[in-house]
Amino acid sequence: MATLYNLLGVHENATDAEIKRAYRRAAMQAHPDRNVGREEFAHARFQEIKEAYSILSDPQQRSVYDAVYAEEMSRIERDREVEEERVRAEREAVYARFVSLAMRFAELGHNRDVLFGVLIGRDCEPLEAARIADSVWALVEARRETGASASAREDADSVAQRAEDVSARIDDEHLHANLFSNLWHSMFGLRG
Numbered sequence: 001m002a003t004l005y006n007l008l009g010v011h012e013n014a015t016d017a018e019i020k021r022a023y024r025r026a027a028m029q030a031h032p033d034r035n036v037g038r039e040e041f042a043h044a045r046f047q048e049i050k051e052a053y054s055i056l057s058d059p060q061q062r063s064v065y066d067a068v069y070a071e072e073m074s075r076i077e078r079d080r081e082v083e084e085e086r087v088r089a090e091r092e093a094v095y096a097r098f099v100s101l102a103m104r105f106a107e108l109g110h111n112r113d114v115l116f117g118v119l120i121g122r123d124c125e126p127l128e129a130a131r132i133a134d135s136v137w138a139l140v141e142a143r144r145e146t147g148a149s150a151s152a153r154e155d156a157d158s159v160a161q162r163a164e165d166v167s168a169r170i171d172d173e174h175l176h177a178n179l180f181s182n183l184w185h186s187m188f189g190l191r192g
Contacts, residue, residue, distance in 0.1 A: 003069060004052040012066070016057065023053040095132075098124050102136040112137035 005012050008022040026049045028034065035042035055061045101122065102115045110118075112133050119129035 004056055004065060007048060007052045008056065019053070019056050023049065023057075027053075095128075098122065098128070098132050099136065102132050103140075106136050106140040 003012075005014070008019060008026050010018050010022045014022070027046060030042055030045040030049055032039045032042040032046060055065050098119055102119060105115050105118050115136055116129050116133040119132055120126060124132070
C-alpha cells in the first residue's frame with residue numbers, strides 16, 4: 001500500500017524541509033509539460049503529489065494522517081493474520097480428511113499404492129498424497145507388526161503358563177507319590 005510518504009519519496013519521520021525538497025523533485029518529474037505523450041497520466045500523478053504535499057506540509061493534517069495510517073496498517077495486519085489463520089485451519093482440515101480417508105482404506109487391507117491412488121483421485125497434491133500414503137501405510141504396518149508381536153507374546157506367555165501349570169502338577173504328583181511311598185514304606189516297612 002503506497003503512502004503519501006512513498007509518493008513523495010521520503011521516510012515517515014522526514015522533516016518539513018525534506019518533505020518540501022521531495023515535493024519539488026516529484027512535482028518536476030510528474031509535471032505534464034515534462035511528460036509529452038503521457039499528459040493524462042502525468043496530470044493525475046501531479047495532482048496526487050500536490051495532495052500529498054498539502055497534507056504532509058500541514059502539521060495538524062500530518063498528525064491526523066499518521067494516526068489514521070497507523071490504525072489502518074494495524075487493521076490490515078490483523079486482517080492478514082486472521083486470513084492466514086483461516087487458511088492454515090482450512091489446510092489442516094483438508095489434510096485431516098485425506099489422512100482419515102487413507103486410514104480407512106489401509107485398515108481394509110489395501111496397499112500403499114492404492115492409498116496413493118485414492119488420494120490422487122480426491123484431488124490431493126501428488127507430493128502430499130505420497131507423504132500421506134507412506135505415513136499411513138507405515139503406521140498400519142507398524143500396528144500389524146505390533147499386533148503380531150503382541151499375539152506372539154501372548155502365545156509365548158500362554159505356552160509358558162501351560163508349562164508352569166504342567167510342571168506344578170508334576171511336582172504335586174511327585175510330592176503325592178513321595179508322600180504315599182513314604183507312608184507305605186513306613187507302615188509296611190518295605191524298602192525297594
